[in-house]
Amino acid sequence: MNIIYVVLPLALIVVLAALLAYVWAAKSGQFDDLETPALRVVVEDSERQA
Amino acid sequence: MTATAELVRELTCAHCRLPVVDVTDHHGHDALLFCCSGCQTAWSILHDHGLGGYYTLPERRELAVTSSSRSFEEFDHPTFHELHVRGLTGGAQRVVLVVEGIHCASCVWLVERVPLLVPGVIRAELNVRRSEVALEWDPAATRLSAIAQTLASLGYPPHPGSGGAREDVRRKEERASLVRIGIAGAIAINVMLAALAMYTGWFGPGLDSQYEHFFRWLSLGLVIPAIAGPGRVFFRGAWAAIRTRALHLDLPIAVALGAGFVRGAINTVDGNGPVYLDGIAILIFLLLVGRYLQQRWQRAATDASELLHSLTPHGCRVVEGDEVREVPAKALTPGMLLDVRAGDTLAADGVIERGQTTLNTAWLTGESLPVSANVGDTVLAGTLNVSAPVQVRVTNAGEQTRVARVLQQVEESALHRAPVVLLANRIAGWFVVVVLTLAVITWALWVPRDPSAAMDHAIALLIVTCPCALAMATPLSVTVALGRAARLGILVKGGDSLQVLAGRGTIMLDKTGTITTGESALAEWQGPEWVKPLVLAVEAGSLHPVAEGFRRAWPDVSPAVGVETEHVQGGGIVAHVGERQVVVGSPRFVTTFLDQAPARHESVGTPVWVAVDGTLTATAAFGDPVRHDAATSVQALESRGWRVEMLSGDAAPVCRSVAQTIGIPVERTHAESTPESKRLAVEEKLRSGPVVMVGDGVNDAAAMATASVGIAVHGGAEAALVSSDAYLTTAGLAPVVTMIDGARRTMRVVKRNIAFSLAYNLLGIALAMTGHLDPVVAAIMMPLSSLTVVAGAWYGRTFRREPA
Numbered sequence: 001m002n003i004i005y006v007v008l009p010l011a012l013i014v015v016l017a018a019l020l021a022y023v024w025a026a027k028s029g030q031f032d033d034l035e036t037p038a039l040r041v042v043v044e045d046s047e048r049q050a
Numbered sequence: 051m052t053a054t055a056e057l058v059r060e061l062t063c064a065h066c067r068l069p070v071v072d073v074t075d076h077h078g079h080d081a082l083l084f085c086c087s088g089c090q091t092a093w094s095i096l097h098d099h100g101l102g103g104y105y106t107l108p109e110r111r112e113l114a115v116t117s118s119s120r121s122f123e124e125f126d127h128p129t130f131h132e133l134h135v136r137g138l139t140g141g142a143q144r145v146v147l148v149v150e151g152i153h154c155a156s157c158v159w160l161v162e163r164v165p166l167l168v169p170g171v172i173r174a175e176l177n178v179r180r181s182e183v184a185l186e187w188d189p190a191a192t193r194l195s196a197i198a199q200t201l202a203s204l205g206y207p208p209h210p211g212s213g214g215a216r217e218d219v220r221r222k223e224e225r226a227s228l229v230r231i232g233i234a235g236a237i238a239i240n241v242m243l244a245a246l247a248m249y250t251g252w253f254g255p256g257l258d259s260q261y262e263h264f265f266r267w268l269s270l271g272l273v274i275p276a277i278a279g280p281g282r283v284f285f286r287g288a289w290a291a292i293r294t295r296a297l298h299l300d301l302p303i304a305v306a307l308g309a310g311f312v313r314g315a316i317n318t319v320d321g322n323g324p325v326y327l328d329g330i331a332i333l334i335f336l337l338l339v340g341r342y343l344q345q346r347w348q349r350a351a352t353d354a355s356e357l358l359h360s361l362t363p364h365g366c367r368v369v370e371g372d373e374v375r376e377v378p379a380k381a382l383t384p385g386m387l388l389d390v391r392a393g394d395t396l397a398a399d400g401v402i403e404r405g406q407t408t409l410n411t412a413w414l415t416g417e418s419l420p421v422s423a424n425v426g427d428t429v430l431a432g433t434l435n436v437s438a439p440v441q442v443r444v445t446n447a448g449e450q451t452r453v454a455r456v457l458q459q460v461e462e463s464a465l466h467r468a469p470v471v472l473l474a475n476r477i478a479g480w481f482v483v484v485v486l487t488l489a490v491i492t493w494a495l496w497v498p499r500d501p502s503a504a505m506d507h508a509i510a511l512l513i514v515t516c517p518c519a520l521a522m523a524t525p526l527s528v529t530v531a532l533g534r535a536a537r538l539g540i541l542v543k544g545g546d547s548l549q550v551l552a553g554r555g556t557i558m559l560d561k562t563g564t565i566t567t568g569e570s571a572l573a574e575w576q577g578p579e580w581v582k583p584l585v586l587a588v589e590a591g592s593l594h595p596v597a598e599g600f601r602r603a604w605p606d607v608s609p610a611v612g613v614e615t616e617h618v619q620g621g622g623i624v625a626h627v628g629e630r631q632v633v634v635g636s637p638r639f640v641t642t643f644l645d646q647a648p649a650r651h652e653s654v655g656t657p658v659w660v661a662v663d664g665t666l667t668a669t670a671a672f673g674d675p676v677r678h679d680a681a682t683s684v685q686a687l688e689s690r691g692w693r694v695e696m697l698s699g700d701a702a703p704v705c706r707s708v709a710q711t712i713g714i715p716v717e718r719t720h721a722e723s724t725p726e727s728k729r730l731a732v733e734e735k736l737r738s739g740p741v742v743m744v745g746d747g748v749n750d751a752a753a754m755a756t757a758s759v760g761i762a763v764h765g766g767a768e769a770a771l772v773s774s775d776a777y778l779t780t781a782g783l784a785p786v787v788t789m790i791d792g793a794r795r796t797m798r799v800v801k802r803n804i805a806f807s808l809a810y811n812l813l814g815i816a817l818a819m820t821g822h823l824d825p826v827v828a829a830i831m832m833p834l835s836s837l838t839v840v841a842g843a844w845y846g847r848t849f850r851r852e853p854a
Contacts, residue, residue: 001258001261004261004264005264008268011240012240015236015240018236019232019233019236022229022232022236023229023232023233026225026228026229026232027225027229029221029225031225031228032177032221032224032225033177033178035177035178036158036176036177036178039158039178040158040159040162
């Protein structure tokens with residue numbers, strides 16, 4: 001059970017890394033526009049077919 | 051393909067698919083037809099750059115390209131650059147422009163290919179929701195005006211962006227909210243995991259005290275940043291509520307969070323008793339999600355005025371001596387002489403000095419039929435010069451123009467409008483009082499019996515009554531309902547307007563374009579059949595609404611050949627068809643060509659006469675047909691407890707006849723309204739209850755911004771869309787009824803959700819007061835109540851297709 005003293009802090013470090021990545025993404029505006037990128041994908045697909 | 055289909059295909063514009071009327075004088079490109087030079091330009095641009103794939107896109111924009119001869123010279127002006135353009139490292143420049151006409155996926159495709167069309171453009175990135183394009187270009191290779199011209203020729207006229215400051219603030223706020231949610235969520239999940247370990251021990255044989263301590267301290271260590279970081283907004287909100295003495299849900303939230311955290315921290319240090327910290331962490335997360343949703347649909351009043359300024363052109367042509375120069379409209383001063391070409395919009399108020407023309411004053415009156423203007427007539431900024439070039443001496447420019455003053459009113463009204471107090475916040479008032487009183491009572495009841503437990507029970511009560519579900523009930527239900535409404539073609543910007551629409555009050559309808567279709571259509575024709583081809587031939591080249599009305603009325607009649615147009619004037623057209631002289635125009639205009647004065651002729655609507663070789667051969671009357679669903683919609687609105695009135699810029703007789711047709715009593719119609727008087731009418735009605743303004747034009751914008759809820763109907767002007775709270779993408783008035791029904795059902799769902807969350811709180815209070823509230827029960831109850839609200843919001847029936 002003592003392993004928990006090692007594993008838990010490790011898990012928290014992983015969480016922290018993910019959180020930092022998310023904060024970076026949010027602050028750099030990745031979530032500002034959730035509509036246009038979706039449309040962009042649709043159009044480029046149809047363009048390839050054309 | 052059948053023969054007719056073939057014919058139709060051949061007679062439509064190769065670019066915009068609109069029917070090409072004037073086949074004889076088509077803008078040819080091999081075997082292709084174009085309706086206007088703008089479409090031809092766009093077509094050649096696309097083909098020359100190998101972008102012909104545009105025409106195979108599944109969801110293509112069905113709008114005609116506006117042929118624009120604007121040079122956008124003012125976009126290169128130093129002041130413009132100072133205001134809007136930002137230099138990037140490496141010498142490139144960046145600007146954010148608002149573009150009109152963004153609709154669908156094909157717009158993204160087309161706009162983002164601007165770098166291929168204009169060499170020197172590095173990047174073009176479109177944001178569909180905001181209709182903004184961010185452009186980066188190399189100033190050494192191209193100029194902004196060239197890019198703007200290309201955008202305009204593709205059918206997306208650009209306007210300077212909002213200037214940035216306010217927009218940046220909003221964007222930052224939204225990003226900050228997302229960051230807060232992320233942090234709170236990550237912490238909540240991990241605290242929950244720790245709590246799970248502890249509760250497992252609580253159910254089973256028990257956790258070693260050494261591990262239990264570890265998990266307690268871990269929870270505390272995680273919750274401290276959650277409270278200090280994301281959770282701070284609630285304490286700030288509560289403090290603001292106390293200072294302004296306005297009761298707000300933040301207050302009970304802060305009390306619960308504060309009490310729970312302090313007690314949990316003390317118990318952690320002491321090493322016994324419930325910790326509550328898992329509950330606190332999850333509360334912060336859920337509350338932030340609710341707040342974010344609410345933030346997203348809250349009306350952005352500040353946006354209103356920004357797009358409105360696109361009404362007046364940003365540049366204009368000034369006559370100086372023999373020279374005509376293009377200058378930014380901001381540089382205009384009274385006394386300057388403007389050269390206004392046909393198709394231009396006036397940049398300032400003034401008096402016509404030379405020339406005679408017809409003007410579209412739709413922004414002022416809502417009427418699309420052009421009115422004629424002669425030397426000495428006062429003309430207003432924002433009106434469109436339809437037929438001929440004129441020179442105008444500026445009397446008022448910039449902020450002094452009538453249109454600017456109307457727009458200021460829109461802005462002021464939007465800012466000063468009393469905000470809708472959300473039901474949840476109204477409840478918050480007594481909620482705080484009741485909860486605090488009950489906590490004190492609980493404590494007082496327990497002190498004589500068990501002094502050590504008294505504090506625990508009181509605090510348990512405070513925590514379990516944290517109005518989490520209450521705070522989420524409205525935002526969630528409204529967000530889900532708005533998504534459903536959008537699928538029905540009802541785009542609601544301010545979710546709080548649903549609360550108003552669910553009640554009763556006055557609905558004011560604009561006439562032209564709202565109750566009626568806004569297009570002039572042939573209402574009456576008295577004359578022989580053989581005249582029809584002549585009339586069509588004479589009107590063939592004209593874009594005047596009357597000409598278009600004739601074409602729509604007689605789709606099967608083909609125009610006569612061999613037309614020679616003699617001259618076109620404000621009042622009408624004189625032309626020769628073969629040997630015959632044909633005059634089509636207003637009675638006053640046509641009379642001057644008649645050999646003998648005709649008998650008096652009465653007609654409804656706008657009369658148009660046709661004279662052939664000096665004899666009056668036919669008379670027509672143009673009217674604006676009432677939408678087919680108008681009468682039933684008015685009836686439906688009345689039956690739902692709304693008082694329907696009509697506001698119009700049109701003349702009184704027309705208004706009376708329309709009002710009669712759709713069943714509005716004459717005393718409830720306001721004719722000959724200006725934008726200002728429409729606003730005043732709304733203001734007056736506001737004193738006796740909520741007012742909903744439904745309109746389509748710039749002339750309705752101020753009234754719509756003043757009203758409790760402004761609804762823009764399908765086909766409305768950009769300004770009307772901006773100042774409205776809701777926009778209908780399907781034609782007619784029936785969607786207004788659908789919207790009111792949907793709003794009622796949504797409010798029912800909101801109320802049911804609030805009732806649910808209050809019931810949970812009641813149960814919690816009962817358990818806490820009797821001392822039966824175990825931490826585990828509390829930990830299960832709180833998320834359960836939130837889940838109930840989520841389910842209630844999701845499965846609640848709100849917006850549906852068929853109006854009941």
